[in-house]
Amino acid sequence: MSKQRLLFSASEVYPFAKSGGLADVAYSLPRALGTEYEVHVIMPLYQFVDRERFNIVSLGEHFDVVMGGVVYPVELFGCQYEGLEYRFIYSPLLCDRDFLYGPPDSGYEDNATRYGIFNYAMVALLKQEAYTVVHLNDWQSALVPLLIKEDKTIQTKTVFTIHNLAYQGVFEPSVLKTLGIDKRYFTMDSMEFYGQVNFMKAGIAYADMITTVSPTYAKEILSSKFGCGLEGFLHYHRHKLVGIVNGIDTEHFSPSEDKTLITTYVDLRGKAVNKRAYLKEIALKDAKKPLFIFVGRFASQKGLDLLIEALPKIVALECNIAILGEGEGKYHDALKSIASKHHNIHLTFGYDEALSHRMYAAADFFLMPSLFEPCGLAQMIAMHYGSLPIVHQVGGLADTVHHYKDFDAKSTKGYGIIFSEPRDVLFIKAIDEAMELYVHKRHYNKIAKHNMRCDFSWQESAKSYLEIYEKISEKKSDV
């Protein structure tokens, strides 16, 4: 019997292109699936992807995508990386850009056309090669289930994963014509959304299964507080919605093997060496003080307003703070203004993978006051590197971080400091608790060491995805 085949699609995949956790998931989940499926990971071949470094070559296949009567040339590329097969869609309009989705603070105006090409190109591939399942991620690949339905000849089953409901791919109604999608899909039970065209709705409506990245977020998005206007639509489709918590790649994020660190470590002594080296690197003094870090996108989702409001009070404590990130200009400005007045805070603007690893290794506490968080990987990376996360109890943070006051050395859960509402008084109270816990260093160390031993890998969650693939493929044979 020939092996089942899986096409795993994402608009960003580490290490080729990354703006956030989606790229990490698209790197680590496919490799955690084991050998049951022959897996091909597919993404756009953006011009900034390093073709030479990854030995990405043309597979000699050229074809045209015809969308709304316009012809877009496509070329298929491929490479093998760390034992996995990758496929890349190259089309000039989709790929020849400086940024993935647009410059900071904005999206490219023609993103609907760009990702329309990506979706049509994948469907062309599905027509040529028999894949059992295609696993689609976020709005950038959400049209595929609709296009498969329209095609009628493709047998491939579809899983659509929502990583963040706040980004739905919503465009002017005129894009329907550009995308060559029939007007009959412009209805409330399909792609229409308050008079606009919504890519994510196509994924939700037509995929065989919908998943999201934590069980708590799967429940939250059925409410108006977190549903971003799609709560009713999701409620209607809830029979095919499942929450599966993300994992982290424990080889890529591994303090005992991480080559980007000053020194690799398996215990807190080794971690302390990293802390001293990092403080020296950024010229912050006194390694005895707790080091709080923030690594993430400067977006309201990540609780930047809360962080900025609380920072003047945090910097007044006997601690050091280091922040790495990029995003909305207003947050850059506000952080710069606070940092200019205090000696115990250090800012790095930009995206720097290696530096983020050095920071996880150096930190005592990891700040993650997100307003909402579908899953979040950073808190798990932090715990794996022996730092305690300080989190708002929401989404995947609620599923992966447990309150240090309930610490149980025998459990397999990770622990941190949790606050229940995104209010600055509660956030500051959590920081005070962290300061207090740090004074009781033996207890703090016990928790940090425990966190380092917890299993944040994909092992269990990968099994859940395999079960879903199996379930929907069986449906095919029923028909």
Ligand code: ADP
């Ligand atoms: P999100 O996907 O919402 O941004 P996650 O916590 O799921 O949040 O994943 C964020 C990933 O991106 C983590 O691997 C984190 O370390 C990384 N990251 C975020 N911002 C930066 C940055 N400025 N430099 C380096 N890595 C970053």
Ligand code: GLC
């Ligand atoms: C999104 C979410 C984040 C999640 C990541 C990977 O970017 O904001 O919570 O961890 O996707 O699923």
